[in-house]
Amino acid sequence: MSLLELKGVTKRFGGLQAVGGMTFSIEKGEIFGLIGPNGAGKTTLFNLINGYFPLSAGEVVFKGERIDGMKPHNVCRRGLARTFQVVKPLARLTVLENVMVSAFCHTDHRAEASRIALEAISFTEMEPWRDRLAGSLPLGMRKRLEMARALATKPDLLLLDENFAGLNPAEVEKTIAIVRKIHGSGVTILIIEHNMRVIMSISQKLLCMCYGEKISEGTPAEVANDPGVIEAYLGAAHA
Amino acid sequence: MAKGTLLGLGSVIGLAVVPLFVSNTYVLHMLVMVFLWVLLGQSWNLLGGFTGQVSYGHAAFFGVGAYTSAIMVKSGLSPAAAWWGLLLGGLVAALVGAVLGWICFRLRGPYFSLSILALSEVLRLIAVNWKQLTNGAEGILYIPAFNSKAAYYWIILAVVTVSFLTIRAVMRSKLGFYFLAIREDQDCAESLGINTTKYKLYSLLISAFFTGVAGAFYMNYMGFIDPGIVFSLSDISIMMILVTMLGGAATMMGPAVGAVLYVLMSELFRDPPLPKGLPFGEQIAQVLKSGHLFFFGVLIIVIIIYFPHGIVGTLHEKWVNRKARLAGRAAAAAPKEAA
Numbered sequence: 157m158s159l160l161e162l163k164g165v166t167k168r169f170g171g172l173q174a175v176g177g178m179t180f181s182i183e184k185g186e187i188f189g190l191i192g193p194n195g196a197g198k199t200t201l202f203n204l205i206n207g208y209f210p211l212s213a214g215e216v217v218f219k220g221e222r223i224d225g226m227k228p229h230n231v232c233r234r235g236l237a238r239t240f241q242v243v244k245p246l247a248r249l250t251v252l253e254n255v256m257v258s259a260f261c262h263t264d265h266r267a268e269a270s271r272i273a274l275e276a277i278s279f280t281e282m283e284p285w286r287d288r289l290a291g292s293l294p295l296g297m298r299k300r301l302e303m304a305r306a307l308a309t310k311p312d313l314l315l316l317d318e319n320f321a322g323l324n325p326a327e328v329e330k331t332i333a334i335v336r337k338i339h340g341s342g343v344t345i346l347i348i349e350h351n352m353r354v355i356m357s358i359s360q361k362l363l364c365m366c367y368g369e370k371i372s373e374g375t376p377a378e379v380a381n382d383p384g385v386i387e388a389y390l391g392a393a394h395a
Numbered sequence: 396m397a398k399g400t401l402l403g404l405g406s407v408i409g410l411a412v413v414p415l416f417v418s419n420t421y422v423l424h425m426l427v428m429v430f431l432w433v434l435l436g437q438s439w440n441l442l443g444g445f446t447g448q449v450s451y452g453h454a455a456f457f458g459v460g461a462y463t464s465a466i467m468v469k470s471g472l473s474p475a476a477a478w479w480g481l482l483l484g485g486l487v488a489a490l491v492g493a494v495l496g497w498i499c500f501r502l503r504g505p506y507f508s509l510s511i512l513a514l515s516e517v518l519r520l521i522a523v524n525w526k527q528l529t530n531g532a533e534g535i536l537y538i539p540a541f542n543s544k545a546a547y548y549w550i551i552l553a554v555v556t557v558s559f560l561t562i563r564a565v566m567r568s569k570l571g572f573y574f575l576a577i578r579e580d581q582d583c584a585e586s587l588g589i590n591t592t593k594y595k596l597y598s599l600l601i602s603a604f605f606t607g608v609a610g611a612f613y614m615n616y617m618g619f620i621d622p623g624i625v626f627s628l629s630d631i632s633i634m635m636i637l638v639t640m641l642g643g644a645a646t647m648m649g650p651a652v653g654a655v656l657y658v659l660m661s662e663l664f665r666d667p668p669l670p671k672g673l674p675f676g677e678q679i680a681q682v683l684k685s686g687h688l689f690f691f692g693v694l695i696i697v698i699i700i701y702f703p704h705g706i707v708g709t710l711h712e713k714w715v716n717r718k719a720r721l722a723g724r725a726a727a728a729a730p731k732e733a734a
Contacts, residue, residue: 232588246579261588
């Protein structure tokens with residue numbers, strides 16, 4: 157059984173089809189990359205998977221259970237966490253408090269939440285920032301806070317939405333190492349990324365979408381050499 | 396015992412012995428009014444300050460609490476209704492809160508604020524028109540159960556202490572973390588596993604309960620209510636917001652500071668202490684009296700300009716920023732090595 161299975165997932169906003177008939181599955185233990193030009197519908201797909209938007213058609217099955225139609229908080233409690241491309245720090249709380257909020261997902265006790273949060277903070281190497289207000293963090297750390305917070309909900313599947321965008325080269329290296337570490341701890345990862353060097357090096361499977369539809373799926377090398385993908389990115393002349 | 400606990404215990408005991416030394420009913424009345432407004436400010440603050448759901452309609456809960464207690468006393472259920480009537484007033488207010496929340500929490504931000512304002516006006520109109528139950532605009536008169544102000548002083552002091560401790564305990568628990576997360580970003584809170592509808596409702600229920608208790612106390616203390624007083628938009632709903640904002644929304648001590656200021660201000664303007672023999676003294680007093688809301692408004696504008704997060708909030712922020720600057724220097728250096 158696949159960990160996550162999408163069957164004909166479709167989302168229409170009025171007359172505009174943002175995602176159309178998306179079908180694919182993610183196996184436990186994979187790092188699954190999702191690429192596509194701007195406006196391809198990648199983030200919309202994340203919003204459909206985690207329940208932020210209702211589906212127009214199709215099914216989302218997670219650990220054998222249909223999760224489409226569920227509210228995001230229920231999806232999260234079932235072990236599917238996400239980060240936001242446009243980061244959403246809880247600005248007037250400290251980093252530790254931010255992570256504690258999500259750590260309360262599986263405990264009612266403050267001490268236990270604090271323990272889980274500190275673990276996630278040290279896992280993402282944010283200790284020096286622990287007591288800073290989240291609203292005062294630089295972008296790189298806000299992106300990392302997104303990961304720490306998602307981790308503290310103890311997910312089986314983690315959706316990463318452009319966690320590398322806007323980072324400097326040193327931060328990119330650091331974040332790659334953290335993503336590998338998260339993967340190494342047994343978390344399956346679905347990642348949206350524009351940075352090709354990153355996505356080619358860390359993902360085991362790749363799916364490219366354009367105008368809401370799947371145009372290619374396979375190993376990174378297969379997808380990168382697919383004429384359809386080259387056309388979508390660079391135009392027909394280069395295909 | 397922690398320093399804070401000792402300080403709190405000391406203040407409560409200190410306040411509790413005041414009526415033993417002060418027999419001036421005017422002073423005691425002022426203190427009772429201060430505590431009543433601390434209670435109202437705290438209640439509003441839980442929902443509006445900590446949970447970020449700004450309610451323009453808390454008079455609904457105040458009024459329901461007051462009328463519950465009044466109707467109970469009038470129907471002769473028990474002569475001691477003044478006592479446990481407070482609790483029942485709070486419970487009925489919380490029940491009404493559940494209904495209003497079920498309706499209004501479908502909306503967010505300003506739409507929530509306006510919808511709850513509308514519903515509280517609806518309740519006022521019901522109170523005016525349902526004459527069999529509420530005696531309409533004539534109001535309900537009731538001879539207070541206790542002759543001494545000290546009794547009321549102790550009752551309201553106890554209620555304020557309970558509400559303060561409850562809200563503090565809530566804000567230190569999972570519930571409090573969830574309230575703050577909802578205030579900061581509802582979508583984010585939702586994606587972190589928080590059932591935002593449920594927790595917003597919890598916050599409203601606690602807030603409505605204590606507002607209802609305050610309403611019931613008001614009824615028992617003043618001995619008279621009518622719909623225009625207890626369901627008042629300007630004197631209750633808006634004042635609860637202003638008292639909290641003055642002192643500092645989303646701070647534990649803010650409502651207390653705001654309440655002291657508010658009660659002091661309204662007393663000063665009601666009877667301006669001008670020196671005797673001041674030329675045009677009579678006229679100036681007249682202007683101050685009739686313009687008391689105007690001057691209160693000016694004070695609020697001044698405070699908002701110089702203390703944008705209320706008095707307690709802004710002072711606390713200055714202190715935190717100073718601490719963060721010192722800590723920040725250390726933190727800014729460390730991540731560079733780590734990266």
